[in-house]
Amino acid sequence: MSLEVFLKAIQTEVAQTQYGESPVELYEPIEYLMSLGGKKMRPLLTVMATNIFTDDWQKALKPALGVEVFHNFTLMHDDIMDAAPLRRGQPTVHEKWNPNVAILSGDVMLVCAYELMTAVDDKIFKHVIKRFNRTAAEVCEGQQWDMNFATRNDVTEEEYINMIRLKTSVLLGFSLELGGLIAEAGEEATQLLYDFGTNIGIGFQLKDDILDVYGDPEKFGKQVGGDIIENKKTWLLLKALELSKGKAEEAELQKWIDAKEFDKEVKVKAVTEIYNSLGIRALAEAQMNKYFNTGLADLEKLNAPIERKTPLIQLTKQLIERES
Structure with a gap:
């Protein structure tokens, strides 16, 4: 199995995942940050590790995405602490919205990470x-x-x-x-x-x-x-x-x-x-x-x-x- 196959599956999972709808100011920043790209190294490692021992590596996709959501939650809060203007070449959440929105959206990202982690057996x-x-x-x-x-x-x-x-x-x-x-x-x-x-x-x-x-x-x-x-x-x-x-x-x-x-x-x-x-x-x-x-x-x-x-x-x- 190639890296490209795993990465495509992870990108599909990211695109299909819904974090919430209302209020939009709470959930839109999560969609924004998760759409900015990045190497997706952490979920890749999870699905590749699963694939070493079983062909049913797709069952690792949701928990793997949970790790990625947690990672991005830390980035959202780190950017506030560092007063960083850019993340992956685009405005950081606290710059595009404001620090209070970034703090609260980051908090709900952590909740979403736990929710995705519940997909394990x-x-x-x-x-x-x-x-x-x-x-x-x-x-x-x-x-x-x-x-x-x-x-x-x-x-x-x-x-x-x-x-x-x-x-x-x-x-x-x-x-x-x-x-x-x-x-x-x-x-x-x-x-x-x-x-x-x-x-x-x-x-x-x-x-x-x-x-x-x-x-x-x-x-x-x-x-x-x-x-x-x-x-x-x-x-x-x-x-x-x-x-x-x-x-x-x-x-x-x-x-x-x-x-x-x-x-x-x-x-x-x-x-x-x-x-x-x-x-x-x-x-x-x-x-x-x-x-x-x-x-x-x-x-x-x-x-x-x-x-x-x-x-x-x-x-x-x-x-x-x-x-x-």
Whole structure:
């Protein structure tokens, strides 16, 4: 089964799903956000994990969409917190409507996510909801750590990896675990799927950090250098702060971090040059590959025919090689 078949089925499910009708101000923003595209990576992982163990992977579509609705709920609220003007190249919900509408629509999206999750079989329902609850709380924990880091100057590499594990990776892990649970794959298999997803999720975020500095502006889809402009505590910045100690780059890097007024393009160019002089890109790519390779090793341990695992291997390679 190809990625295209799974993706088409998910897109059809998204198009057919109704979240509510009235008042329109509550439900229209949900339809709007869900229609903006995106990679649909999380529901893809769920249906592909289900397909490893059963041909009846369509039974995973509604719960998989539940994961995607939850993910978009977090984006809607994140955009409010970040005062972000754009999402996937279009106005964010709080910009198109207002923050109060975005908060309330986001709240009902969470309810819709739970409603879609009820499509799982009764015998796994309680366990699925328990794992979903834990994952949802961890995503919020990750977001709070990310906000905490903005005002701290002592963030460690270990703390950063744990933050992106919570904010990004655990939901990818749950997406795969959910597919294993739906297919009744067994405890060992679902744990391996979860571990696979968590590791590639960390690799995915590290790739995002690299693209933010070194991506092609035409392909990346958002401003290159945004993390540098905001002094965001990415793996690249933390490693640069560590490796520049006692070197000429230390004072130069700190000058740009402390600057209150600056030309954005000049700052991005200057900090990128510091990264280049310290070899940060190669180190970040090695770290990224470490997590992707660990994830692929988890998948290799999974007791299933290789042809059943091939779509997940292909998707992982696409994530490693992506330019946006």
